[in-house]
Amino acid sequence: MAVERYNPKQAEKRWQRRWEEERTYETDNESPKPKYYVLEMFPYPSGRIHMGHVRNYALGDVVARYKRARGFNVLHPMGWDAFGMPAENAAIQNNIHPRDWTYANIDAMRKQLKSMGLSLDWSREFATCDVDYYKQQQALFLDFLAAGLIYRRNSKVNWDPVDMTVLANEQVIDGRGWRSGAVVEQRELTQWFFRISDFAEDLDASLDTLDGWPEKVRTMQRNWIGKSRGIEIPFPLVKPQGEIDTVHCFSTRPDTMHGASFIAISPDHPLSLELEARNADLAAFNAECRRIGTSEEALEKAEKRGFDTGLKVRHPTEDRDLPVWVGNFVLMSYGTGAVFGCPAHDQRDLDFARKYDLPVRNAFYLVGDRTPVLDEALVPAKSETVVYVDHFAGLTEMTGQEAIDRTIAWFENKNLGNGITRYRLRDWGLSRQRYWGAPIPVIHCDDCGAVPVPAADLPVELPADVTLGKPGNPLDHHPTWKHVGCPACGKAARRETDTMDTFVDSSWYFARFTAPWHDAPTESAVASAWLPVDQYIGGIEHAILHLLYSRFFTRAMRQTGHLDLKEPFRGLFTQGMVVHETYRAERNGKSEWIAPADVVIEEKEGQRQARHVGTGEPLLIGSIEKMSKSKKNVVDPDDIIDGYGADTARFFMLSDSPPDRDVIWSEAGVEGAHRFVQRIWRLIGEASESLKAAEARAGSEGRALEVSRASHKTVKAVGEDIEKLAFNKAVARLYELVNTLAAPLSDVVAGKADADLAAACKQAAGHLVQLFAPMMPHFAEECWNLLGNDGMVATTPWPEHDPALVIDDQIVMPVQINGKKRGDLTIDRDADQSAVQQAVLSLDFVQSALGGNVPRKLIVVPRRIVNVVI
RNA sequence: GCGGACGUGGCGAAACUGGUAGACGCAAGGGACUUAAAAUCCCUCGGCCGCGAGGCUGUACGGGUUCGAGCCCCGUCGUCCGCACCA
Numbered sequence: 001m002a003v004e005r006y007n008p009k010q011a012e013k014r015w016q017r018r019w020e021e022e023r024t025y026e027t028d029n030e031s032p033k034p035k036y037y038v039l040e041m042f043p044y045p046s047g048r049i050h051m052g053h054v055r056n057y058a059l060g061d062v063v064a065r066y067k068r069a070r071g072f073n074v075l076h077p078m079g080w081d082a083f084g085m086p087a088e089n090a091a092i093q094n095n096i097h098p099r100d101w102t103y104a105n106i107d108a109m110r111k112q113l114k115s116m117g118l119s120l121d122w123s124r125e126f127a128t129c130d131v132d133y134y135k136q137q138q139a140l141f142l143d144f145l146a147a148g149l150i151y152r153r154n155s156k157v158n159w160d161p162v163d164m165t166v167l168a169n170e171q172v173i174d175g176r177g178w179r180s181g182a183v184v185e186q187r188e189l190t191q192w193f194f195r196i197s198d199f200a201e202d203l204d205a206s207l208d209t210l211d212g213w214p215e216k217v218r219t220m221q222r223n224w225i226g227k228s229r230g231i232e233i234p235f236p237l238v239k240p241q242g243e244i245d246t247v248h249c250f251s252t253r254p255d256t257m258h259g260a261s262f263i264a265i266s267p268d269h270p271l272s273l274e275l276e277a278r279n280a281d282l283a284a285f286n287a288e289c290r291r292i293g294t295s296e297e298a299l300e301k302a303e304k305r306g307f308d309t310g311l312k313v314r315h316p317t318e319d320r321d322l323p324v325w326v327g328n329f330v331l332m333s334y335g336t337g338a339v340f341g342c343p344a345h346d347q348r349d350l351d352f353a354r355k356y357d358l359p360v361r362n363a364f365y366l367v368g369d370r371t372p373v374l375d376e377a378l379v380p381a382k383s384e385t386v387v388y389v390d391h392f393a394g395l396t397e398m399t400g401q402e403a404i405d406r407t408i409a410w411f412e413n414k415n416l417g418n419g420i421t422r423y424r425l426r427d428w429g430l431s432r433q434r435y436w437g438a439p440i441p442v443i444h445c446d447d448c449g450a451v452p453v454p455a456a457d458l459p460v461e462l463p464a465d466v467t468l469g470k471p472g473n474p475l476d477h478h479p480t481w482k483h484v485g486c487p488a489c490g491k492a493a494r495r496e497t498d499t500m501d502t503f504v505d506s507s508w509y510f511a512r513f514t515a516p517w518h519d520a521p522t523e524s525a526v527a528s529a530w531l532p533v534d535q536y537i538g539g540i541e542h543a544i545l546h547l548l549y550s551r552f553f554t555r556a557m558r559q560t561g562h563l564d565l566k567e568p569f570r571g572l573f574t575q576g577m578v579v580h581e582t583y584r585a586e587r588n589g590k591s592e593w594i595a596p597a598d599v600v601i602e603e604k605e606g607q608r609q610a611r612h613v614g615t616g617e618p619l620l621i622g623s624i625e626k627m628s629k630s631k632k633n634v635v636d637p638d639d640i641i642d643g644y645g646a647d648t649a650r651f652f653m654l655s656d657s658p659p660d661r662d663v664i665w666s667e668a669g670v671e672g673a674h675r676f677v678q679r680i681w682r683l684i685g686e687a688s689e690s691l692k693a694a695e696a697r698a699g700s701e702g703r704a705l706e707v708s709r710a711s712h713k714t715v716k717a718v719g720e721d722i723e724k725l726a727f728n729k730a731v732a733r734l735y736e737l738v739n740t741l742a743a744p745l746s747d748v749v750a751g752k753a754d755a756d757l758a759a760a761c762k763q764a765a766g767h768l769v770q771l772f773a774p775m776m777p778h779f780a781e782e783c784w785n786l787l788g789n790d791g792m793v794a795t796t797p798w799p800e801h802d803p804a805l806v807i808d809d810q811i812v813m814p815v816q817i818n819g820k821k822r823g824d825l826t827i828d829r830d831a832d833q834s835a836v837q838q839a840v841l842s843l844d845f846v847q848s849a850l851g852g853n854v855p856r857k858l859i860v861v862p863r864r865i866v867n868v869v870i
Numbered sequence: 871g872c873g874g875a876c877g878u879g880g881c882g883a884a885a886c887u888g889g890u891a892g893a894c895g896c897a898a899g900g901g902a903c904u905u906a907a908a909a910u911c912c913c914u915c916g917g918c919c920g921c922g923a924g925g926c927u928g929u930a931c932g933g934g935u936u937c938g939a940g941c942c943c944c945g946u947c948g949u950c951c952g953c954a955c956c957a
Contacts, residue, residue: 005909215874215875216874216875216951216952219873219874219875219952219953220873220874220951220952220953222873223872223873223874223952223953223954224952224953226953226956228956228957230957249957250956250957251957252956252957253957264957304955327955328955329955329957330955330957331955331956331957333956334956334957335956335957336957338957339957340957341957342957346957347871348955348957349957422956422957424953424956540951540952543952544952544953655882655894655895656882656883656894656895656896657882657883658883661882661883663882664881664882666881666882666896668896668897669882669895669896671896672895672896673895675909676895678909679910682910728882728883728884728894728895729883729884729893729894731894731895732883732884732893732894732895733893733894734894735893735894735895736893736894739894812890813890814889814890815890816889816890816937816938818937818938819936819937819938820938821890824890856937857937858937859889859937859938861889861938864889864890865889865890865938866889867889867937867938868937869937869938
């Protein structure tokens, strides 16, 4: 009987409608089942989903569906990270309101996501630009402010001259704005800050508990927090000329004190500022340093420049003085803004010393090698044993680390300095001079200062009418919005016109999903029961900022009673990118990118050649790169879903490449996935009538038993693979099972199978459908129906494997002679050592290899391998 | 410079805890069916030698440990990622 080809278009629509009608994926907070929270990083509503989204949500949906089938109460929500600059840019370019642009994009993308058939609870959907969401965020702000977790101060800020906004340190990459790429300038502004640095120790220490995170991400966070143990040592000025009489230096290597030959302070160090007022040359030097600042070119040149102040400080342990220099390489933002220079054991200090002719003194030598430092600083690992020159803190022959510990203790003992732990992590500036963000709920009064908006007056809503495109802050330009009475004294006052960094929005959305209808940021008990997110899935690009901010927010929300836990994400998975070949045409002497949709690939004698589909011109096949508009190597998910169906697209995304690696999108690969779908459809379709008549049970002997063994083994293995997110392996096992089932199924169709084999095939076919259901949910429902089942696979419990069927009675053991495989031994699984040995020695090829002799050794690894050593 | 990950066929990749290297897929080649094409099915597919059975060799490179190494140890080379005037 011929079976028509599977038509995903109709089937997928039909099942999506049914799931929606039956609210199959809506989650009940009251369910007694154990909870499981799966979350993919929510998208920015740019207008269309791209293949990266398809991969992200396909991965998460497998987990969600699998856990649901395993009996968990699964929370799998979706929302929109909807504030941000692209909406303002679009507004300026297309003369459309940011709100309208954003919500239209959300509508379009929601429709696309729905066409993927994801098992999402859409009833919990929200966008961060919804008034209700940012109202709750403002409530959080007020609570954080009251708890002292937010403060306001003047600060030098990173100013992006293109986007005309302030950037957090984390948003400055190589001296440029993370979004605009413009060289960042320094400006002085009054800004709101989160006290994230107060949590530095806990954020660092707690990384050790996150064993469900990739080591790589933990390392990146650890580096970012930048904990370092050191000491702060005061160096008294020999002849103070102003108010400052001591320079405090931070050092992680106080054991090298004997090698100190100068002090270097930052141009912005208080002492430098004091001197600058009286010394025009220094003022000029400092101005030059500030001008170059942290821009990329300055970092590249990295030329050490210094200015001798003429001042001297007293060495704390020796009878000598050290000159005080201002150095362009000393950062005010790290440590104390002052360091002692030890040229012998620091390459940067050595370069500086050589340039300005300062002494180079070894504080230690390598064991048995007293060559003094010349052009290369001596910087052995802290674990290496070295010989110290000066024995001031009891330093002799010991490791660097030992010496550091001793020195710190010694300084503390003598009251000459304090051991101190420093972090690179700075407080998080959250003020942005933008319109499309959550307004900061504060009112500035000339008499009362910065007054929080009373909770009852929330939300502070964005005005609908706004003029964008003028430099500066749009809310500040607004004719009326900012003018309000002071909540404290009633006098005329002004609203804060800055809005919050959009990273704030994404720092707690995962908590909001647990009760998005609640008239408070969270329903604390509910949120604490759902959290942490059991499996969070997203791109590695968020390894530092978003995840660190969310970890901070969870702590801050705990402190303010909104949650009761520390770590928001128990399991984290960072997926790889979707990449694609690039194509180029030479036109009028210029090279132009060509979209994959316009390319035909031909293969001739192993050579791949590309042609333009319209003009026929030959094209260059370029490198494989992340899909991007500029290189035109994007494939539109809509086209794929339209052509092959969502299931095929999802299945391809899960096949072949491990999910944490980049996946190369290829037409051939998608077609392969599609062929597999059609093959299953044919096999099940042809056999469906016979299978319906059969009973579903495991076979007891012969081929039926083999079929059952194969299917039960696959059930076990696929479950384990999904638990480990090794979807590519799970897919391979499904292929294997289908390959195994093909012949028995066609025998069933041909009437050549007995009742036992038919029963085993029926059960195996059912297993197969259930196993791929999390990956290809619509197709699975169709097949499930075809097999004569009434309910939906989506609500059917995961199959249990029979332990007896995953173990073979007979096993095949490879037999090696001197470590090289020479044959196999088929033997009872439970055969004991001596039985195996006997069987091995009686094998023909073993006997002929032995030539009548006794083996020197006979190694039997139970159930694995035999090695005969001659 | 510091930190991390990785290196397996033509390609994407498997290989449990040191135990048959290359499962599974893609591409390719050959064949069947067909008036033809599509679709489908069958066979081959790391390299070298051999008619064949089979043998040798092979997981970036050089050593080592082991009955046995893709996996462990030492060294070298290469690729990718993160951080970086961090004291």
